[in-house]
Amino acid sequence: MSDKKKELKPNTYKFDTLSLHAGYQPHKNAGSRQVPIYQTTSYLFDDVDHAAALFNLERGGHIYSRISNPTVGVLEERVASLEGGTAALATSSGMSAIFLTVMTLCEAGDHLVVSSQLYGGTVNLFRLTLPKFGIKCTFVKPRDTEGFKKAIQKNTKGIFGELVGNPGNEIMNMPEIAKIAHDAGIPLMVDATYQTPYLCKPFEHGADIVIHSLTKWMAGHGSSMAGILVEGGKFDWMQNDKFPTMTKPYEGYHGLSFAEEFGPTAFTMKARAEGMRDFGPCLSPQNAWNVLQGIETLSVRMKKHCENAEEMVKYLSNHESVAWVSHPSAPNHPDADLANKLLPNGKGSMIAFGIKGGKDAGVAFINNVKLASHLANVGDTRTLVIHPASGTHSQMDEATLKFAGLSHDMIRLSVGIEDIDDIKNDFEIGFRAARKPRLVSNQ
Amino acid sequence: MKFKVNGHEVFASTGGRPFDKKKPLIIFVHGSGLTHMTWVLQTRYFAFHGYNALAIDLPGHGLSSGESLKSIEEMADWVNDVIDAVGHKEASLVGHSQGCLVTVECTSRYPDKIKTLSLMGGAGAIPMNPELLSLAENNDPKAVDLMMDWAHGPAGHFGGHPVPGLYHINTGAMLAKSRTIQNTLGVDFRACDNYKNGFEAAKKIKCPTLSILATDDKMCPVKEGKKLASLIDGSQVDIIDNCGHMMLLEEADRVLTVLKKFITTNYPPLSS
Numbered sequence: 268m269s270d271k272k273k274e275l276k277p278n279t280y281k282f283d284t285l286s287l288h289a290g291y292q293p294h295k296n297a298g299s300r301q302v303p304i305y306q307t308t309s310y311l312f313d314d315v316d317h318a319a320a321l322f323n324l325e326r327g328g329h330i331y332s333r334i335s336n337p338t339v340g341v342l343e344e345r346v347a348s349l350e351g352g353t354a355a356l357a358t359s360s361g362m363s364a365i366f367l368t369v370m371t372l373c374e375a376g377d378h379l380v381v382s383s384q385l386y387g388g389t390v391n392l393f394r395l396t397l398p399k400f401g402i403k404c405t406f407v408k409p410r411d412t413e414g415f416k417k418a419i420q421k422n423t424k425g426i427f428g429e430l431v432g433n434p435g436n437e438i439m440n441m442p443e444i445a446k447i448a449h450d451a452g453i454p455l456m457v458d459a460t461y462q463t464p465y466l467c468k469p470f471e472h473g474a475d476i477v478i479h480s481l482t483k484w485m486a487g488h489g490s491s492m493a494g495i496l497v498e499g500g501k502f503d504w505m506q507n508d509k510f511p512t513m514t515k516p517y518e519g520y521h522g523l524s525f526a527e528e529f530g531p532t533a534f535t536m537k538a539r540a541e542g543m544r545d546f547g548p549c550l551s552p553q554n555a556w557n558v559l560q561g562i563e564t565l566s567v568r569m570k571k572h573c574e575n576a577e578e579m580v581k582y583l584s585n586h587e588s589v590a591w592v593s594h595p596s597a598p599n600h601p602d603a604d605l606a607n608k609l610l611p612n613g614k615g616s617m618i619a620f621g622i623k624g625g626k627d628a629g630v631a632f633i634n635n636v637k638l639a640s641h642l643a644n645v646g647d648t649r650t651l652v653i654h655p656a657s658g659t660h661s662q663m664d665e666a667t668l669k670f671a672g673l674s675h676d677m678i679r680l681s682v683g684i685e686d687i688d689d690i691k692n693d694f695e696i697g698f699r700a701a702r703k704p705r706l707v708s709n710q
Numbered sequence: 711m712k713f714k715v716n717g718h719e720v721f722a723s724t725g726g727r728p729f730d731k732k733k734p735l736i737i738f739v740h741g742s743g744l745t746h747m748t749w750v751l752q753t754r755y756f757a758f759h760g761y762n763a764l765a766i767d768l769p770g771h772g773l774s775s776g777e778s779l780k781s782i783e784e785m786a787d788w789v790n791d792v793i794d795a796v797g798h799k800e801a802s803l804v805g806h807s808q809g810c811l812v813t814v815e816c817t818s819r820y821p822d823k824i825k826t827l828s829l830m831g832g833a834g835a836i837p838m839n840p841e842l843l844s845l846a847e848n849n850d851p852k853a854v855d856l857m858m859d860w861a862h863g864p865a866g867h868f869g870g871h872p873v874p875g876l877y878h879i880n881t882g883a884m885l886a887k888s889r890t891i892q893n894t895l896g897v898d899f900r901a902c903d904n905y906k907n908g909f910e911a912a913k914k915i916k917c918p919t920l921s922i923l924a925t926d927d928k929m930c931p932v933k934e935g936k937k938l939a940s941l942i943d944g945s946q947v948d949i950i951d952n953c954g955h956m957m958l959l960e961e962a963d964r965v966l967t968v969l970k971k972f973i974t975t976n977y978p979p980l981s982s
Contacts, residue, residue, distance in 0.1 A: 275841050276856075278859050292868050328963075336874075353880050522727075
């Protein structure tokens with residue numbers, strides 16, 4: 268028998284366990300093993316004192332499902348736990364999570380530095396919609412780390428980017444850009460939809476706010492819209508005078524200072540108390556429940572997604588009809604080293620590739636695959652394809668398309684978890700059609 | 711609010727209401743390595759119901775300046791200085807964990823000033839695990855992770871925070887890591903480990919006293935809390951099932967309900 272002293276180790280639950288259990292205690296919910304769907308608009312107050320206490324944030328609890336809901340609350344805690352965050356706020360979509368994040372952080376007259384490689388809808392939010400609220404943005408290419416520093420102005424309130432850019436797969440150097448942000452006293456906000464916390468936990472690399480479209484891999488089954496913002500809890504809002512709405516007394520809650528009162532959860536508390544109250548992009552309890560079902564199998568699915576994606580990268584890289592392939596797992600990817608550092612559990616299942624024959628070949632390919640679904644989504648369990656220049660990014664003009672790193676031959680592939688041979692066989696049909704676009708399209 | 715004690719700036723949350731000298735004073739004293747924010751689900755209620763609710767950051771903790779105090783006795787005197795500094799002649803004290811040692815010692819030293827004492831997860835002594843103490847004194851973040859593990863009961867490990875969306879194990883860890891661990895948690899753990907006067911101090915306490923204990927508290931088990939309470943004349947004890955040491959977050963509503971009844975009965979608010 269060894270007399271070696273046993274090392275003390277924390278026994279807090281690990282990722283796979285948290286995916287199934289975090290945020291929920293059955294004994295507080297009639298013993299229901301599954302999370303109940305609280306399909307209700309509002310909640311009884313015990314008495315007038317209790318009602319006042321809830322409205323004054325004296326007690327935790329629910330008032331009205333626009334602000335919070337018990338089923339949605341389980342989802343929020345679960346994602347916060349998986350990300351290593353202090354708190355989270357779920358919204359009706361990923362876009363509303365981004366909008367709520369910006370509106371919680373900024374006021375008219377403020378400025379943001381934003382990666383240029385974003386989902387087309389996000390580009391339009393930053394480029395066209397936020398200026399209507401007096402918030403201006405400077406776009407910087409994700410690999411131009413120094414460019415983020417140069418773009419910071421006196422009124423800059425944060426840096427925003429997608430860890431792996433959509434759809435070109437450029438990777439932001441998150442640790443270095445986080446340092447640039449923190450040296451300037453501003454937070455780094457990262458949309459990590461493509462990664463999920465299974466592949467990367469951005470808080471471990473310096474991010475302060477993480478945003479997900481839960482619609483994608485987190486929910487995973489193409490059934491439900493949802494978004495979430497997660498707070499890391501490290502950012503000190505009181506270090507400078509850039510964030511008066513976080514640090515100064517807020518008239519909307521009896522002079523409350525969110526930063527003083529709630530510290531590592533201040534941003535989420537403000538986003539909920541102000542943003543959900545005033546903008547109201549609440550998540551339905553049914554959709555929250557659907558997302559929770561997806562998260563239960565997140566690690567199992569992500570492993571298969573990544574495994575299939577790497578097989579597809581090899582297949583496409585050696586295919587006569589393919590001009591180029593972009594995926595962080597490819598050895599020739601310009602950010603391969605950074606990908607290995609930030610994404611050790613897998614590089615995700617989004618592939619961009621160029622089809623020989625340009626736009627016409629791309630159209631023929633998309634129109635002829637049978638198993639892969641042509642639609643405007645990613646992160647389904649099923650394989651999805653789209654031609655960004657004519658789909659997700661179609662609202663961009665030629666110059667903006669070029670700046671966003673898009674080309675007319677690019678096909679965006681979200682690799683599903685079907686049998687890999689069936690995906691490849693389906694692509695062979697598409698490629699055959701692409702080689703004879705006119706003949707096939709006339710059939 | 712900010713004020714000075716012994717030349718150093720002190721931060722205390724007022725629960726979202728302005729400080730008003732006419733209202734009776736309740737001082738909330740946090741546990742090892744933590745800050746005023748652990749009390750957010752108790753202080754705001756009292757602040758909105760006729761009290762000055764001051765959740766203080768001990769020196770060198772949270773938003774307070776200065777260096778961490780090295781003994782429970784120094785902290786007890788410092789709490790008395792806080793009462794003087796904010797211009798009050800008396801106060802009600804509420805402590806959690808290490809804050810219980812501080813408030814027990816303070817109440818025994820200044821019996822005329824302290825009108826009620828409320829202890830959460832308290833004991834007469836809190837000897838530290840030597841390895842945990844060493845990790846904290848060597849600035850190892852594992853000390854915080856171990857503390858968060860042990861401080862939450864089995865149910866608390868799943869979450870289910872009363873404030874929607876908050877995951878309290880990570881929140882607590884972030885509070886404990888907000889300043890240099892060895893300067894806060896390390897100093898506090900050593901102060902707890904060195905403190906031997908808890909049981910003697912308890913015998914001197916004459917004011918109404920409440921102990922809230924939790925069945926799954928590994929850090930200050932129920933039997934230790936009961937032992938302390940048994941030494942205080944007329945002490946009330948309330949035991950929460952399925953709850954760990956971080957009861958003020960794990961079972962915030964229950965704690966507030968019990969605390970509210972005890973304090974309003976024994977130290978009434980200023981009526982509006």
